[in-house]
Amino acid sequence: MNELKARDTGLIALEINSIKEQTQKIFLLSSIEIGKRLVEAKQLVPHGEWGKWLEDSVDYSQRTANNLMKIYEEYGQDPLSLKGEINESQAITKLNYTQAVALLSIPSEEREDFINKHDLETMSTRELQKAIKEKKELENKLKLSEEKVEREKEEKEKLLKQFKKLEEQAGKDEEKINNLKQQLRTAESKGDEREIEQLTSSLQSAEMSLEDSKRRIETLEKQLKEKPIEVSAIVEQIPEEIQKELDALRKQVSLKNSDNIAKFKFYFESLVKGFDEVLVTLNDIEDHESSEKLKNAVRGLLYKMQEEL
Known part of the structure; x- marks a missing residue:
């Protein structure tokens, strides 16, 4: 009687939860061991007879057997100590069988981090x-965002x-026109009507080609202005929850080049900000000729940067 009185409900609850925890570990460990043996058996059963063997020999459906084998392959390669127990320090200790099956859809290299970030108990x-x-949806949104950036970048580069x-062609046309004009003046001074006619025709063709190039250049300029690669703006559009999940996933990446990466990030952000300020300044310049000269200087720098990359 005294022993019974000394046992209160708190102690009983503690014992029950302890038994539940041990049962969970034993069940998961048993599932891993069963999966191991199913993998072994599948290699021995003749082709086409696996489903029948499962039903007749162990009373498993193929779906259940697949889950058990996958649990062994994903959790059972190195989760056990020499005593056949699950190591207490491992994330797998937090799982029950149903959770272990559900988490199979998460890549193995991300699984432990996911387990540690969620109160699975x-x-x-x-x-x-x-x-x-939600994790998969966030990753998909991030992937779509990155693909969108890449598509816009490729389109801009094109x-x-x-x-x-077109600018190179326009330059050639201008050079050709100047040469033809010089030749035409020489032909006119000589009074060579046939040559004058040929040169005049060639000059008209070159001038038409130049005008066409200028029209196409103007069209492309409009397209480039309408579809700028706003790197910083695109990054800002990534939802906060996606960024948090991305940061969590990237913690597993080696940081041995972190100093160089930090430098790159600083210089890259400065470049983007500086380029935005250049565009704003160019738009504020009212003198068309000066504006075009400065734009050509910027284009030349961009081309040089592209060649360096």
């Missing part, structure tokens, strides 16, 4: 599945190449 299966779904090609 208090989460229901539905809550865990929701958290996993336009810049076309722009450069």
